[in-house]
Amino acid sequence: MTMNKSVLFLVSTAVLLSGLFVTGFVGAHGGATGVVKERMELMKSLGDRMKEMGAMMKGKVAFSSEVIAANASEIQQASPDIVRLFPEGSLKKPSEALPRVWEEWDRFNEMTDRLIGEAGKLNDVAITGTRREIMIQFTKVGKTCSSCHTDFRKKKEK
Numbered sequence: 001m002t003m004n005k006s007v008l009f010l011v012s013t014a015v016l017l018s019g020l021f022v023t024g025f026v027g028a029h030g031g032a033t034g035v036v037k038e039r040m041e042l043m044k045s046l047g048d049r050m051k052e053m054g055a056m057m058k059g060k061v062a063f064s065s066e067v068i069a070a071n072a073s074e075i076q077q078a079s080p081d082i083v084r085l086f087p088e089g090s091l092k093k094p095s096e097a098l099p100r101v102w103e104e105w106d107r108f109n110e111m112t113d114r115l116i117g118e119a120g121k122l123n124d125v126a127i128t129g130t131r132r133e134i135m136i137q138f139t140k141v142g143k144t145c146s147s148c149h150t151d152f153r154k155k156k157e158k
């Protein structure tokens with residue numbers, strides 16, 4: 001089996017960029033309440049789905065297109081809730097959201113729609129596509145996560 005290196009590179013980059021390896025930050029969100037807590041939990045579950053797929057893309061666990069399709073479908077189903085979980089001005093600590101979410105609300109909505117669309121495509125391609133096509137589409141989903149984080153989430157302090 002020849003694993004395409006550039007695809008693998010894209011996959012690792014997408015996984016890293018999308019902030020999926022947040023294990024180091026677990027606990028940083030103690031004290032979150034209400035809608036902030038709810039959306040952090042939603043995001044966390046999206047992260048778990050991506051992490052499970054990312055481990056397959058990197059060959060750490062057995063590749064299963066069924067599991068990928070199921071994870072993609074869960075992301076697709078859960079994501080429409082993102083918009084509801086960002087009511088105007090909900091920036092209560094320890095939220096990492098930026099005020100820009102509401103200043104550029106249309107774009108925030110578009111990015112949510114993009115995630116729903118890309119996750120839907122991953123669900124389809126997991127059923128019909130080659131492993132390479134699946135990896136490429138997974139990367140697109142990861143980039144959708146990370147581009148929203150780049151614009152709308154505070155940078156991690158190191």
Ligand code: HEC
Binds near residue numbers: 020082
């Ligand atoms: C439409 C914009 C948007 C999209 C798309 C998006 N996120 Fe987020 N994400 C955010 C924002 C904003 C926060 C910060 C929320 C807060 O702290 O109040 C966040 C926070 C997170 C967190 C940290 C949660 C916590 O416990 O603090 C994780 C993990 C995460 N996102 C994963 C993902 C993954 C994985 C995807 C893609 C499958 C994704 N996100 C897609 C906007 C987005």
